[in-house]
Amino acid sequence: MTDADRPEVAELICLSTNEWYQRHGRPPVFPGGPSVTTVFADIYEALDPGCCVVAEDPATGRVMGSCFYHPRPTHVSLGIMNVHPDYTGRGVASAMLRFITDFADRERKPVRLVSSAFNLDSFSLYTRAGFVPRCVYQDMWLEVPADGMKDLPAESGRVRDATPDDVAAMTALEMEVAGIRRDKDYRHFIENRAGFWHAAVLPDSAGGLAGWIVSSAHPGMNMVGPCVARDAATALALLLRELDRHRGRQPVFLLPVECSQMVRDLYARGARNCELHFCQVRGAWQPFRGISMPTFLPETA
Numbered sequence: 001m002t003d004a005d006r007p008e009v010a011e012l013i014c015l016s017t018n019e020w021y022q023r024h025g026r027p028p029v030f031p032g033g034p035s036v037t038t039v040f041a042d043i044y045e046a047l048d049p050g051c052c053v054v055a056e057d058p059a060t061g062r063v064m065g066s067c068f069y070h071p072r073p074t075h076v077s078l079g080i081m082n083v084h085p086d087y088t089g090r091g092v093a094s095a096m097l098r099f100i101t102d103f104a105d106r107e108r109k110p111v112r113l114v115s116s117a118f119n120l121d122s123f124s125l126y127t128r129a130g131f132v133p134r135c136v137y138q139d140m141w142l143e144v145p146a147d148g149m150k151d152l153p154a155e156s157g158r159v160r161d162a163t164p165d166d167v168a169a170m171t172a173l174e175m176e177v178a179g180i181r182r183d184k185d186y187r188h189f190i191e192n193r194a195g196f197w198h199a200a201v202l203p204d205s206a207g208g209l210a211g212w213i214v215s216s217a218h219p220g221m222n223m224v225g226p227c228v229a230r231d232a233a234t235a236l237a238l239l240l241r242e243l244d245r246h247r248g249r250q251p252v253f254l255l256p257v258e259c260s261q262m263v264r265d266l267y268a269r270g271a272r273n274c275e276l277h278f279c280q281v282r283g284a285w286q287p288f289r290g291i292s293m294p295t296f297l298p299e300t301a
């Protein structure tokens with residue numbers, strides 16, 4: 001992708017995703033239109049300049065598809081993948097995916113992504129390319145009361161804002177829980193040049209962190225996560241405290257299906273299911289030794 005392609009890619013992400021969901025009887029994911037989906041190129045180019053592959057129609061020069069990727073020390077993540085409805089079923093996504101898996105193979109790294117369990121087109125695309133679904137998430141949304149979240153656990157009181165000095169401990173915790181590291185993502189969240197991120201941590205008694213969480217208040221991507229925590233009680237304390245920052249809004253978050261107590265707590269607070277996603281990994285994978293909640297911006301399973 002060149003800078004000149006960015007408006008076309010924002011339009012493609014909006015049109016392709018909305019069309020897919022509407023064709024399958026669901027509401028559009030980006031009702032705000034392409035002015036909202038510019039956030040992907042904005043954030044991804046700030047984080048990883050030059051890491052977006054596009055497929056161009058050789059006859060017209062039109063962008064047929066786009067996919068972002070994020071090389072990290074331990075792995076490569078795959079960001080949002082889209083093909084224009086006029087060009088689906090012709091191998092465009094497979095070709096872009098091959099570009100990224102070839103890159104990861106040269107770097108000898110696994111590739112990780114989050115894929116919708118509703119979307120057999122993308123599920124097949126990834127599993128045909130050697131990805132294995134490793135974890136299932138319930139996507140939930142919650143209408144956060146305008147006067148704030150009630151009955152927070154005591155642990156939520158120990159949550160504090162993250163600072164750049166927390167990056168080393170955030171990295172150590174994610175290595176312990178998920179076996180991956182992405183220090184520059186954490187720095188990006190904490191520096192918050194985009195103005196819609198917030199990151200918080202819950203210290204442990206040994207001078208490290210028991211958990212950390214990030215949220216995005218962007219109008220097109222109001223999500224809580226990623227979150228990494230040693231246990232479900234820590235993840236819940238972080239999640240409820242972070243949700244409280246989104247008063248009057250309806251953020252989405254992805255909970256691992258095994259976290260049944262956490263899911264029940266969120267149901268009791270009015271949370272609703274809206275989708276299911278898989279953590280998909282191509283290559284080496286270690287089972288999570290704790291809780292890992294992904295997001296779609298930036299995408300990392």
Ligand SMILES: CC(C)(COP(=O)(O)OP(=O)(O)OC[C@H]1O[C@@H](n2cnc3c(N)ncnc32)[C@H](O)[C@@H]1OP(=O)(O)O)[C@@H](O)C(=O)NCCC(=O)NCCS
Pocket residue numbers: 016017020080081082083084087088089090091092093094095114115116119120121122124125128
């Ligand atoms: C998902 C999407 C990217 C696929 O793009 P595409 O260019 O049509 O995909 P391809 O033509 O490369 O096909 C992908 C592969 O899946 C296979 N496939 C599709 N449906 C399948 C099914 N039900 N069972 C098995 N394989 C299937 C195709 O045969 C192809 O494999 P092949 O190249 O080995 O034959 C496109 O539909 C899209 O943009 N959807 C909306 C946005 C979206 O869902 N993005 C993914 C978010 S993670």
